[in-house]
Amino acid sequence: MTLPALSSQPGTLPLLDTDVLRTFVAIAESGSFTRAARQVFRTPSALSMQIKRLEETLGHPLFVREARQVRLTPEGEMLLSYGRRLLKLNEEAVSQFLAPSLEGTVRFGTPDDVGTRILPGVLTQFARTHPAVQVDVVVGRSTEIRRRMEEGELDLVLVTAGNQGQEAEHGEIVHTEPLVWACREGGVAPRRSPLPVSLANHGCAWRAMALTALDRAGISYRIAYTSEHCAGQEAAMLADLAVAPFPLSLVRAPLRKVDREASLPPLGDYQVVLIRREGIGAASEALAGHVVEVFRDMSH
Incomplete structure (x- = not known):
């Protein structure tokens, strides 16, 4: 027996059922009814019935069913965005009443380029679910914040590493993306010889x-x-004085990726690694979970 996709009262709009939303998101993210069924502990046929009922109620197909996978329709992509947000809000609401109350201080270190992208989302979500926990943030070079963690000054750190970096062996890889050569749009720096390069200080991946x-x-x-x-x-x-290695996601106008005419070598991917100090408490583990979740959302 499957749960209804939506519930409603006469004269009101129907309400999306959390259980069905969780099923829908699982199918969308796994690309398969079979894989999603294993995640939510139901049979593929039960999931199929839930989605069929949801599609009938909303009046739109949500998936295009192909031989070995399913993919979202435009309406399905729209619902996926709403579904993730609704599930997250549901989790936050329940945690306010059922999650154990956490207190204390978490000391968190991050490089500036990483912190700029994730800290607003991480700190906002964490403050909602754990308002009694104080988060002290230290921004600095990966080598510096890693040293401070080893000396017991920090509980959690994010560091950047290359594909061959040893940092990945000591923590959890939470993000991977291409590192590219970047320059000013219309600039001449890539054609100068010797090539002028702008870099971070020693120790940067x-x-x-x-x-x-x-x-x-x-x-x-x-x-x-x-x-x-x-x-x-x-x-x-920006001043057209140099080219620089830069994450692809940060290359925005008036910057651009250096084209092939400069014949610069590929740089490959770099990684963001989350490292936990041994013996950290529940508050630090909770913040680590939020960091992982924010990076996962960025990748979708």
């Missing part, structure tokens, strides 16, 4: 990846600018 790639390719370069923060690299690019 992006710096190591860029210099290794240039050396292997035999490209003549000069380090024109160095900075503690990626904002310094961006400033040099």
Whole structure:
């Protein structure tokens, strides 16, 4: 027996059922009724009936069923966005009453480029679910915040690492994306010789990846600018004074990815790694869960 997709009272709009929403999101994210059935502990036929009822009630098909997978229709993509938000709000509401009350302080370290992207979302969600926990944030280079964690000053840290970085062996990889060469749109820096490069200081994974790639390719370069923060690299690019290794997601106008005409070597992917200090408490583990969730949402 399957639960109704929606419930309603006469004269009112129907309400989406949380259980059916969870089923819908599981199918959308796994791309398969069979895989989703294992996640929600139901049979594929039961899931199919739930989705059919949901599609009938909403008046739109939500999935295109193909031989070995299913994919979302435009209406399904719209519902997926609402579904994730509704499930998250439901979790927050329930946690206010049922989750154990956490108190204390969590000391969290992050590089500036990573923190800028995730901290607003992480801190907002964490404050809603655990308002009694104080979060102290330290922003700095990966090597510095890792050292401070080893000395017991930080509980959780995010660090960046290349594909061959040893950091990944000590923590959980929460994000992977391409590192690319970037420059000013319409600029001439990529065509200069030796190539002017803007880099972070020693110890940065992006710096190591860029210099290794240039050396292997035999490209003549000069380090024109160095900075503690990626904002310094961006400033040099905006002024058309240098190119820089930059995450693809951060390359926005008036910056652009360097085209093939410059013959610069590929840089590969870099990773963001979450490292926990041994013996951290429940509050730190709860914040770690929020960090992982925010990166997972970014990847969808």
